[in-house]
Amino acid sequence: MTLLSCRNLGFRQPRQTGFVLEDIDLSFREGELVGLLGLNGAGKSTLLRLLMGFLVPSTGEVFLEERSLRAWPASAIARHLAYMPQSHVATFPYTVRRMVELGRVPHSGLTGRLSPQDQMAVAAALERMGLERFADRPVTELSGGERQRVVLARAIAQDARGLLLDEPMAGLDYGYQLRLMALLAELAQEGRLVMLTSHRPEELYAHASRVLVLDHGRIEADGPPQDVVTAQRMSALYGMPLMQMDHAGNRFFHQERNEK
Numbered sequence: 001m002t003l004l005s006c007r008n009l010g011f012r013q014p015r016q017t018g019f020v021l022e023d024i025d026l027s028f029r030e031g032e033l034v035g036l037l038g039l040n041g042a043g044k045s046t047l048l049r050l051l052m053g054f055l056v057p058s059t060g061e062v063f064l065e066e067r068s069l070r071a072w073p074a075s076a077i078a079r080h081l082a083y084m085p086q087s088h089v090a091t092f093p094y095t096v097r098r099m100v101e102l103g104r105v106p107h108s109g110l111t112g113r114l115s116p117q118d119q120m121a122v123a124a125a126l127e128r129m130g131l132e133r134f135a136d137r138p139v140t141e142l143s144g145g146e147r148q149r150v151v152l153a154r155a156i157a158q159d160a161r162g163l164l165l166d167e168p169m170a171g172l173d174y175g176y177q178l179r180l181m182a183l184l185a186e187l188a189q190e191g192r193l194v195m196l197t198s199h200r201p202e203e204l205y206a207h208a209s210r211v212l213v214l215d216h217g218r219i220e221a222d223g224p225p226q227d228v229v230t231a232q233r234m235s236a237l238y239g240m241p242l243m244q245m246d247h248a249g250n251r252f253f254h255q256e257r258n259e260k
């Protein structure tokens with residue numbers, strides 16, 4: 001069913017004249033793995049933040065389960081949607097376990113008492129992100145990529161029906177990039193909506209069920225990766241001639257090179 005949608009969505013920064021996003025009509029179903037591509041500044045993070053209700057639209061509206069997002073209490077939104085921001089600054093030395101437990105607040109409240117179900121969700125998220133051995137370390141003493149995995153584990157522990165992730169692969173080592181993409185595909189197969197912004201067309205080609213291209217604040221393309229992630233479109237988007245090579249269900253892009 002449709003979990004999240006928007007109609008005529010537009011956004012303009014205060015004191016700026018141009019629209020960052022304009023005329024966006026989209027709807028997202030549970031079970032979809034949606035990749036969002038676009039140049040730096042295209043409006044990808046802005047779109048995710050509008051869909052989460054963190055920004056107030058300048059035009060149009062966002063709907064969660066067909067009901068205006070404005071009519072939902074924040075705590076109920078958090079039981080439906082989890083969000084991972086592009087960058088996370090750890091200011092307080094919470095332990096890794098405590099940080100991941102915070103993902104359960106929408107379910108358990110702020111009292112700090114975790115039910116057995118909460119504890120299971122936390123343990124599973126720690127395991128999925130390979131964080132068991134870091135569980136009692138303060139997050140302020142972790143590397144950037146390790147901290148990124150903590151933030152992801154918190155979003156996973158939240159056990160929401162929709163996960164909106166802003167560049168979740170950034171800073172992860174190659175092994176964790178591959179593991180995370182497989183995990184996101186698994187979460188979508190379980191029936192969740194997973195949406196991520198990415199600067200890697202190849203990774204979206206291999207795993208996404210749907211790819212959106214945002215260009216200058218408008219949806220330029222929206223469809224299955226085979227139709228959207230093509231050399232022609234990627235060349236136009238990135239402003240350089242790219243060739244594509246398909247192999248075993250993957251598609252790779254490269255620039256034309258002079259023979260050595």
Ligand SMILES: Nc1ncnc2c1ncn2[C@@H]1O[C@H](COP(=O)(O)OP(=O)(O)OP(=O)(O)O)[C@@H](O)[C@H]1O
Nearest residue numbers: 013016020038039040041042043044045046047086
């Ligand atoms: N706080 C702000 N005040 C003014 N303009 C902003 C602000 N945040 C973002 N913008 C502008 O809004 C536009 C869209 O930014 P957004 O962060 O959504 O892009 P993005 O597609 O996520 O980019 P990136 O790939 O670099 O993360 C950009 O032109 C940016 O300069």
